[in-house]
Amino acid sequence: MKVRLFLILLTLILIVTSCDKKFDDQTIAYVDGEKYTLEDLSEHYSADYLKGISANVVKERVDDYINMILALRYLKETGRNDDYSFKYKIQVKKAREYAQALYDHEVFKHLIGDETYDELYNRIKSQKLTHHILITYKNPRNPDVERTDKEAFVLINQIRRRAKPENFESLAAEYSEDPVTRNKGGNLGWVKAGQMIAVFDSALFATKTGQISPPFKTSYGYHIVYPKQERSLAVKSREEEMPRLKILARKLWPERFLERQREYIDSLTQKNPLTLYPKGIESFYAAFDSLVSQKRNVFETLLEMPDTFLLAEYSGVKIDKDWVVDYMAFFLDHEKFPRFKSAEDLTDFVRDNHILDLLVRTGSRLGEVKGEEFQRKINRYILRTAHAYYSGVVIYEGLEPTEEDLARYYVRNKSNYMMPKQVHVQEILVSDSLLAREIHKKLMEGAVFADLAEKYTERPAGKRNRGLLDPFHKGQYGQMGKRAFEMKPGNLSEPIPLKDGRFSIIQVIEFYPEAPMAYDSVKKKVVQDYIREKRAEAKENAFQTLYEKYDVQINPLYKK
The missing domain is CATH 3.10.50.40 (Chitinase A; domain 3)
Structure with a gap:
């Protein structure tokens, strides 16, 4: 209902810029006769985001959105959506989301309930002007301190019995062993949730503003904390803040998450033991090593490998060439792919990614990844990736200049290469x-x-x-x-x-x-300038061509 009301209001704002009624107010464009609406736009850019930007910026987002749609249409129509560097990025995105969904289901839901999320949500609503007193004791962090744990505990309790809001800062100046804040009355400044270590964070936000906490222990020593003032912070709804709450939870209780993660992964691997086939691994590595020495590109070499090797299997899942390619694709955005230097390296790769494969396959069966919201997230990623691939790869193909092209470009633009x-x-x-x-x-x-x-x-x-x-x-x-x-x-x-x-x-x-510099001395810059100019021309012409090819009609309300 809120989204619908927002779309109506947005239309009223934009309508002042145009009275053309060829389109209904909710339609932003037609592409090959297919209608795209404000509701479609708000599934790609959230309604809250669109509500917070000006009418002109909305028009820019409409332009971006239509360009993404055109890029994806072109890739599908020409079969370029099967290019490995596009296809596998989408596949990897889905795999990551399946694994994340499983992590949320088996780790977060197992550890964190609604009450805890409510508590964390309340924490992020404010920050506190915080003073503290630290009493140290001999431990690995403070090896030179003579005081024992018991002595520090006694002393901090004595200080706590004396402490009041009106004398806290003078007590901090007298007793605190925090060298950074002691001379400032223990003043840590304005502290927000997640800024301090977990125990300190919990003690601070459990203490009402204007009151003094009971003593508590951290790896630094014993503390008492005094939140002197509090001020509100702007937050979104709890649902919208959920990613932030999850990050905060992991920061506050990392040991709990690691323990649960290990426990769950151990249970998965025990139920799905991996059987390795050393001869298959050795044969695969020998074939790979022979090919990669000629081709150099690790990923392309794997794609060309014959799919005749069985390296391992578990629970009916066969680990073959395609399986290796699927998990090597996780490195597509890295500068370098890991290269197997031995059969042992390949074995380690299989073992490590056996765990990831278990998480991905198990996550893909969850109800959470079969819903509309999950599909919208994937669709948004596909559109962005299609646009990036089309803009950054497809339209730049064939622009590499010949020597003749460069020489002509240099002559035409000689004034750009003058020696002053x-x-x-x-x-x-x-x-x-x-x-x-x-x-x-x-x-x-x-x-x-x-x-x-x-x-x-x-x-x-x-x-x-x-x-x-x-x-x-x-x-x-x-x-x-x-x-x-x-x-x-x-x-x-x-x-x-x-x-x-x-x-x-x-x-x-x-x-x-002033005189022109010799061509050979500026050739590198000539190449850069030529490619930059040609790319700019190609990009502008490419999208204009797509607009004509797919008969794009933008509602005048949303034209830039």
Whole structure:
């Protein structure tokens, strides 16, 4: 009901920009005669997100959404949706979601009930200005402390009996052994849920603001905590905050989650033991090693492998080439695929992914992954991935330039590859102002610049070349470079004070006018510029072509 009301309101906002009634108000576009509505859009971008953006941004999202639909249509129509780098990304996404659904079902639901989620939800609604007192004792974290655990416990209880809101900060300054906060009256600043370690977090949010907690123990020592003030934080509904609540739960109770995870995985593997076939593994590895040495690409090599090897099996599941490909696909977004260097490596890969396969297969049978919400999530991912694949791969194919293409591009755009005007000088650089004036006087009296530069200049490049520097353009050599461009050939400067305290005397030899750089020296940049320009053209033309191919009609209300 809320979503429907929002869609009506959104239409009323947008209607002021257009009175064209070729479409009904809920229709955003037709693609090959198929209607797409605001409701379809809100399944891809949540209704809350669309409600929070301007009408112009809504139009941009409509444009993005239609482009995704067009990209997916094109991939399906041309069979490019079977390209392995697209197809397996979708498959891996589903597998991850199946495994996550199982984790939620068997770990989260097993450990966390509604009451706990309510408690965590209440925690994230506020943050507290927090003061604490820490008393340490000898333990691995505090090996140099002489006080025992029992002595620390006695002391913290004595302090707690004395502590009141009005004297807490003075007690912290006197007793607390937290070096960071002691001199600030134990002030930790504004603390929100999940910011501190689990025990501290629970004690803080169990203590009413303005009151002082009982003593509690962490790996740092014994604490008492005083939430002095509280302020509210903006939160969404509990359902919308659920991902955040799950992260908070795992942070607060990591040991519980690990223990339950191990317990569940152990039960799965015991019920589904893996049987390895060493001869099949060795044969598979030998064939793989022979092919990959020629092809180099690990994933493509696996796709070309014959599907005649049985490596292992469990509970009726055969582990063959396709199974290995399915789990190697999890590395598609990595820079490098793991490469089997031996049959033992392949065996380890099978063992490790046997567990993942169990989780994926078991998760795929849950009711949660058969519902509409799960399918909407997958559909959203498919659309985004189709757009990314079409935009980043398909439309850029065939754009690699020939040498002739690059040469022509360089000639047409020669003005982009110009060497700026340069000046050629000889210089004497010294640290002493009196010496600089003396050298300048000698030069004015006819001394040879190169001889004095060889003797006095402190710039290494000039020292090697008797004061002669390589030609340079504006913006180089700071104040000296600026002065050089103000002079004429043959001019000698007075000592020029530099920022580092030294002094530069220069004589201009000549100026070199702006000129095109040699093709070979800028070829790398020419290639980059050519590809960037061609890609921009290809992308713009590609979507325009799809709009025409699939007869796209956008409702004027939602046109950019």
